[in-house]
Amino acid sequence: MKILIVSDTHGRHQALDRALEEAGKIDMFIHLGDVEGGEDYLEAVVECEKHIIRGNNDFFTELPREEEFEIGPYHAFITHGHYYYVSMGMETIIEEGRSRGADLVMFGHTHRPFFLQKDGMTILNPGSLSFPRQEGRRGSYMIMEVNGDGKLSFEQKYL
Numbered sequence: 001m002k003i004l005i006v007s008d009t010h011g012r013h014q015a016l017d018r019a020l021e022e023a024g025k026i027d028m029f030i031h032l033g034d035v036e037g038g039e040d041y042l043e044a045v046v047e048c049e050k051h052i053i054r055g056n057n058d059f060f061t062e063l064p065r066e067e068e069f070e071i072g073p074y075h076a077f078i079t080h081g082h083y084y085y086v087s088m089g090m091e092t093i094i095e096e097g098r099s100r101g102a103d104l105v106m107f108g109h110t111h112r113p114f115f116l117q118k119d120g121m122t123i124l125n126p127g128s129l130s131f132p133r134q135e136g137r138r139g140s141y142m143i144m145e146v147n148g149d150g151k152l153s154f155e156q157k158y159l
């Protein structure tokens with residue numbers, strides 16, 4: 001199972017189109033917020049199962065604030081991250097993920113890729129496709145795969 005994880009497209013679709021093209025056939029699409037009006041576009045271009053949540057810049061939207069669902073044998077918790085002060089550090093979001101029994105915690109908001117595996121939990125941020133802030137400032141996304149044995153692999157990608 002191949003999953004494309006993106007965030008913070010802020011209404012710009014050029015980088016998103018590239019990520020979708022590079023990723024090829026995917027089984028699940030996850031957008032971690034700050035879609036900014038891109039919902040209809042995503043609805044039109046992404047055909048597989050989608051999980052899209054609201055960011056701090058998504059004002060007029062019916063997107064959910066956050067979501068919990070299963071990916072294979074894993075419990076995923078996805079949130080934009082600003083409710084858990086992710087710009088200040090990971091303590092609060094890790095605690096929240098723990099209290100929800102999450103194996104996978106995914107967030108955006110900082111526009112910087114992040115990856116940490118701690119006490120059996122994976123905490124990740126794919127960075128921003130449209131407005132990257134990390135050094136080098138290349139739009140970024142993540143590919144996650146779950147193989148038949150339920151093994152996870154993660155690949156941070158840069159445009």
Ligand SMILES: [Mn+2]
Binds near residue numbers: 033055057109111
């Ligand atoms: Mn943002």
